[in-house]
Amino acid sequence: MTPENVLVETSRLIDGKQTAEDIKVEIAAEVAQRRAAGHKVPHLAAILVGHDGGSETYVRNKVLACERVGFASTLLRYEDDITEAELLAKVAELNEDPEIDGFIVQLPLPRHIDPDKVIEAIRPEKDVDGFHPMNIGRMVAGLPALLPATPSGIVELLARQGIKTSGKHCVVIGRSNIVGTPVSILLAKNLDTANCTVTLCHSRTQNLADICRTADIVVAAIGRPEFVTADMIKPGAVVIDVGTTRVADASKKSGFTLKGDVNFSEVAPLASRITPVPGGVGPMTIAMLLLNTLRAAKGEIHPK
Amino acid sequence: MTPENVLVETSRLIDGKQTAEDIKVEIAAEVAQRRAAGHKVPHLAAILVGHDGGSETYVRNKVLACERVGFASTLLRYEDDITEAELLAKVAELNEDPEIDGFIVQLPLPRHIDPDKVIEAIRPEKDVDGFHPMNIGRMVAGLPALLPATPSGIVELLARQGIKTSGKHCVVIGRSNIVGTPVSILLAKNLDTANCTVTLCHSRTQNLADICRTADIVVAAIGRPEFVTADMIKPGAVVIDVGTTRVADASKKSGFTLKGDVNFSEVAPLASRITPVPGGVGPMTIAMLLLNTLRAAKGEIHPK
Numbered sequence: 039m040t041p042e043n044v045l046v047e048t049s050r051l052i053d054g055k056q057t058a059e060d061i062k063v064e065i066a067a068e069v070a071q072r073r074a075a076g077h078k079v080p081h082l083a084a085i086l087v088g089h090d091g092g093s094e095t096y097v098r099n100k101v102l103a104c105e106r107v108g109f110a111s112t113l114l115r116y117e118d119d120i121t122e123a124e125l126l127a128k129v130a131e132l133n134e135d136p137e138i139d140g141f142i143v144q145l146p147l148p149r150h151i152d153p154d155k156v157i158e159a160i161r162p163e164k165d166v167d168g169f170h171p172m173n174i175g176r177m178v179a180g181l182p183a184l185l186p187a188t189p190s191g192i193v194e195l196l197a198r199q200g201i202k203t204s205g206k207h208c209v210v211i212g213r214s215n216i217v218g219t220p221v222s223i224l225l226a227k228n229l230d231t232a233n234c235t236v237t238l239c240h241s242r243t244q245n246l247a248d249i250c251r252t253a254d255i256v257v258a259a260i261g262r263p264e265f266v267t268a269d270m271i272k273p274g275a276v277v278i279d280v281g282t283t284r285v286a287d288a289s290k291k292s293g294f295t296l297k298g299d300v301n302f303s304e305v306a307p308l309a310s311r312i313t314p315v316p317g318g319v320g321p322m323t324i325a326m327l328l329l330n331t332l333r334a335a336k337g338e339i340h341p342k
Numbered sequence: 343m344t345p346e347n348v349l350v351e352t353s354r355l356i357d358g359k360q361t362a363e364d365i366k367v368e369i370a371a372e373v374a375q376r377r378a379a380g381h382k383v384p385h386l387a388a389i390l391v392g393h394d395g396g397s398e399t400y401v402r403n404k405v406l407a408c409e410r411v412g413f414a415s416t417l418l419r420y421e422d423d424i425t426e427a428e429l430l431a432k433v434a435e436l437n438e439d440p441e442i443d444g445f446i447v448q449l450p451l452p453r454h455i456d457p458d459k460v461i462e463a464i465r466p467e468k469d470v471d472g473f474h475p476m477n478i479g480r481m482v483a484g485l486p487a488l489l490p491a492t493p494s495g496i497v498e499l500l501a502r503q504g505i506k507t508s509g510k511h512c513v514v515i516g517r518s519n520i521v522g523t524p525v526s527i528l529l530a531k532n533l534d535t536a537n538c539t540v541t542l543c544h545s546r547t548q549n550l551a552d553i554c555r556t557a558d559i560v561v562a563a564i565g566r567p568e569f570v571t572a573d574m575i576k577p578g579a580v581v582i583d584v585g586t587t588r589v590a591d592a593s594k595k596s597g598f599t600l601k602g603d604v605n606f607s608e609v610a611p612l613a614s615r616i617t618p619v620p621g622g623v624g625p626m627t628i629a630m631l632l633l634n635t636l637r638a639a640k641g642e643i644h645p646k
Contacts, residue, residue, distance in 0.1 A: 154485055174482045175475025179519050181458055205548045213530055215483050223527065226517055226542045235553065237541040238530045242509045249539065
């Protein structure tokens with residue numbers, strides 16, 4: 039069953055698409071203002087290696103989002119056989135290019151390239167994905183940083199939807215470097231938009247369903263379609279679904295359906311608020327990338 | 343009541359002093375071997391600003407520990423009125439000095455000096471306190487790093503005492519940048535010595551006692567003497583006490599007693615294993631500082 043087949047009052051759906059749209063409108067207004075004041079427009083560059091279908095889509099959406107808010111954007115494409123040294127040289131070029139305010143290297147990279155080496159080669163103040171250890175470390179310490187887009191998108195989504203987090207018990211399922219671990223860190227921070235008691239669960243967790251049932255807020259970030267079922271949810275809990283797995287579906291033109299980590303049809307009737315997939319966390323990720331690029335352009339994080 | 347007044351079988355006490363001693367013996371043996379093989383001995387430098395009593399003691403103990411394992415050590419002392427620029431210049435000197443393998447700047451610093459600026463000025467590969475955002479960020483990502491000493495000391499202590507962590511529920515009380523937050527990150531990592539389900543609690547946590555009572559392992563790192571009481575502990579839990587608050591005590595020559603965050607006399611009879619204060623986590627912190635210095639000297643983390 040897909041989200042559209044389940045009866046859920048609109049007021050309970052967490053509309054990430056609309057919230058992301060609101061953020062884009064704000065960014066576009068600020069860009070217009072800055073341009074009127076004689077500033078250059080923020081400029082995002084994206085490096086795409088190879089022809090992975092998912093990566094192509096993500097990068098295209100990022101470039102379109104840039105246009106939407108009035109950013110300049112540059113897409114740099116390389117074939118799968120680019121060497122690590124060549125890629126590092128491109129990163130070094132973008133680091134030094136004063137026209138480029140921030141850039142991303144779309145993951146995954148071909149096996150012969152070490153992604154950690156590439157990420158660490160990016161200047162932290164241009165690392166608008168927020169993946170560089172300097173940005174992660176500063177986030178842990180509560181210092182100004184470019185925050186990873188999906189985790190900060192979740193925090194922003196909760197805040198803008200008026201969902202109280204302070205003192206709430208948040209259970210995060212999945213400890214990936216990209217989502218689970220950083221969102222568990224962010225939500226525990228001493229900030230008005232956080233201050234959760236956070237439990238980080240993963241493949242070794244025992245009694246996962248019992249732990250999840252104690253949660254006021256569940257963040258599912260495991261990448262296993264429909265993993266979170268009704269028996270894991272306390273009635274009235276807030277459910278944030280980060281999963282976006284492509285599941286084969288012959289009935290769709292694309293040949294696949296995006297499935298979340300939450301069994302929506304089972305869980306939605308129990309939850310006080312829930313994100314759909316698609317249209318929940320996904321759009322927030324791109325909005326936060328744009329916000330990071332704007333902040334990088336303004337030199338907010340690391341004075342240039 | 344002090345630990346020595348409570349009847350606890352020695353087998354239940356987690357002897358951090360002995361474990362730290364074991365580590366020092368291993369380090370001393372490796373240093374002797376390296377010296378015999380013609381390598382220079384590891385050299386730790388410590389910068390101490392002002393005359394804070396606690397800081398004086400900590401730094402003296404670190405220098406003594408260096409002598410104990412055959413390291414060279416250098417203590418650089420400055421008065422309270424050193425400027426930030428002067429201190430940063432000293433840090434830059436130590437960064438460039440090939441004789442110095444690692445160094446620490448003892449905290450706290452006088453109010454006119456920004457500690458974050460000083461820490462970020464240290465070269466990450468010489469940051470043997472493991473406080474630099476690069477090291478924290480690499481720790482989060484599971485990349486090689488110099489780990490913060492107290493959190494990694496706790497993980498090492500659990501491992502060497504044969505305490506199983508995988509799949510256990512660990513509740514960390516306190517979200518400081520120095521202990522609570524990083525130990526919560528480390529214990530959740532996909533490592534044989536970790537793999538805990540981790541809940542991070544703090545001042546905004548509701549029903550703290552209820553949450554603590556679900557824990558297989560409790561790590562108390564709040565800095566409030568005897569905060570953790572019997573009603574917060576599940577019988578058979580492992581209790582790690584990171585607190586070391588100086589409480590006035592006229593009966594002592596020093597004028598104070600070190601108090602942990604755990605009410606030892608109440609909790610010890612319930613716990614399957616428990617660290618005393620002093621003699622638990624404290625000695626491990628210095629042992630891990632020495633281990634970081636050895637690893638820095640060997641260029642294990644960041645190739646020189």
